[in-house]
Amino acid sequence: MPPRVRIDLKAISDNARMLMELCSKRSISISGVTKASAGSMEVAQAMIDGGVREIADSRIANLMRYSKLDVKRMLLRPVTPEQAGPAVEACDTSLNTELETIKSLGREALRRGVEHRVIIMVDLGDRREGVMPRDATAICEEASSIDGIDLRGIGTNLACFAGIIPTPVKMAQLSHIAEMVEDRIGLPLETVSGGNSANLGMVLKGSNHHRVNDLRLGESILLGLETVNRTPVPGLRTDAFIVSGDLIEVKEKPSKPDGDVGQDAFGNTVEIKDEGMQIKGIVNLGRQDVDPSDLVPVGDVKVLGGSSDHTLLSLRRSLKVGSSIGFIPGYGSLLRCMTSPYVEKVYV
Numbered sequence: 001m002p003p004r005v006r007i008d009l010k011a012i013s014d015n016a017r018m019l020m021e022l023c024s025k026r027s028i029s030i031s032g033v034t035k036a037s038a039g040s041m042e043v044a045q046a047m048i049d050g051g052v053r054e055i056a057d058s059r060i061a062n063l064m065r066y067s068k069l070d071v072k073r074m075l076l077r078p079v080t081p082e083q084a085g086p087a088v089e090a091c092d093t094s095l096n097t098e099l100e101t102i103k104s105l106g107r108e109a110l111r112r113g114v115e116h117r118v119i120i121m122v123d124l125g126d127r128r129e130g131v132m133p134r135d136a137t138a139i140c141e142e143a144s145s146i147d148g149i150d151l152r153g154i155g156t157n158l159a160c161f162a163g164i165i166p167t168p169v170k171m172a173q174l175s176h177i178a179e180m181v182e183d184r185i186g187l188p189l190e191t192v193s194g195g196n197s198a199n200l201g202m203v204l205k206g207s208n209h210h211r212v213n214d215l216r217l218g219e220s221i222l223l224g225l226e227t228v229n230r231t232p233v234p235g236l237r238t239d240a241f242i243v244s245g246d247l248i249e250v251k252e253k254p255s256k257p258d259g260d261v262g263q264d265a266f267g268n269t270v271e272i273k274d275e276g277m278q279i280k281g282i283v284n285l286g287r288q289d290v291d292p293s294d295l296v297p298v299g300d301v302k303v304l305g306g307s308s309d310h311t312l313l314s315l316r317r318s319l320k321v322g323s324s325i326g327f328i329p330g331y332g333s334l335l336r337c338m339t340s341p342y343v344e345k346v347y348v
């Protein structure tokens with residue numbers, strides 16, 4: 001069989017419902033982030049079935065498809081000024097950091113007779129997208145005066161580039177900026193969006209989240225994990241996605257390679273420990289389909305590594321060639337198996 005990923009839509013809608021309930025107890029609304037599913041319609045619908053009212057994605061093409069669904073749409077990755085037309089068509093709200101782009105979004109919104117909602121992203125230390133805190137009030141004030149633009153609020157995104165942890169201090173900082181913006185523009189901000197699945201630890205602990213009233217959740221809905229330590233969120237399903245391949249070779253071989261050591265297929269020098277003889281299996285999944293180092297086997301096997309088209313396993317006992325081996329993908333593997341055209345998507 002070709003490599004495949006089994007997607008349990010009920011697990012996804014149950015996770016979405018649980019997280020909505022958990023967050024709404026703390027007066028936080030959530031948007032469901034579909035980007036790791038390559039904009040799957042089924043996954044978006046499962047989140048909506050779980051009660052999610054707003055779907056967020058990083059790609060315009062995915063959000064365009066979601067126009068068929070009865071849901072609000074949010075664009076996570078800022079666009080170039082030149083992409084403002086498609087962006088306005090694809091979503092109601094976009095996250096932004098550049099005034100030139102916001103002006104262009106305003107012009108395109110006016111042309112279409114709509115209002116485009118904007119959340120200004122503030123960089124609170126993770127050093128991916130965002131204006132610096134000292135520049136936030138000025139850009140918000142300017143954005144709010146642009147025709148066609150509705151300044152919905154401000155937001156931040158942590159734990160992505162630099163792994164900076166969301167904390168009550170960071171949330172207080174964002175809330176303080178929100179208050180300064182409100183003072184300046186003389187209107188309350190509807191949304192203070194505090195982050196992503198990395199914020200769930202704070203929600204679970206009941207930490208003070210100040211003015212934060214929105215989170216954008218992807219991995220926690222899809223994989224059931226908070227993302228600071230990647231621990232399962234109590235009550236969530238962690239097996240909504242299972243990626244499988246089949247054994248194309250099973251042989252007893254020495255674990256120790258034989259010969260002079262140079263670089264592997266990807267330019268790395270690998271060191272392989274001598275563990276004596278091993279029952280080795282090869283499954284027909286490779287780096288084109290998953291990240292072999294980011295797979296948790298469902299059965300009693302160990303992942304040794306992989307190349308473009310092979311994942312190598314150490315097997316406890318000999319299995320028949322052709323047998324299937326299932327894995328729970330981490331976020332990196334999920335992203336790859338959902339975007340790989342070679343991996344069949346099987347919805348259940």
Ligand SMILES: *Cc1c(COP(=O)(O)O)cnc(C)c1O
Pocket residue numbers: 033035058076077095157195196197198216217218219220227
């Ligand atoms: C991907 C992304 C999210 C969702 O992150 P998860 O860790 O999957 O919850 C939220 N906000 C932005 C801006 C993103 O790019």
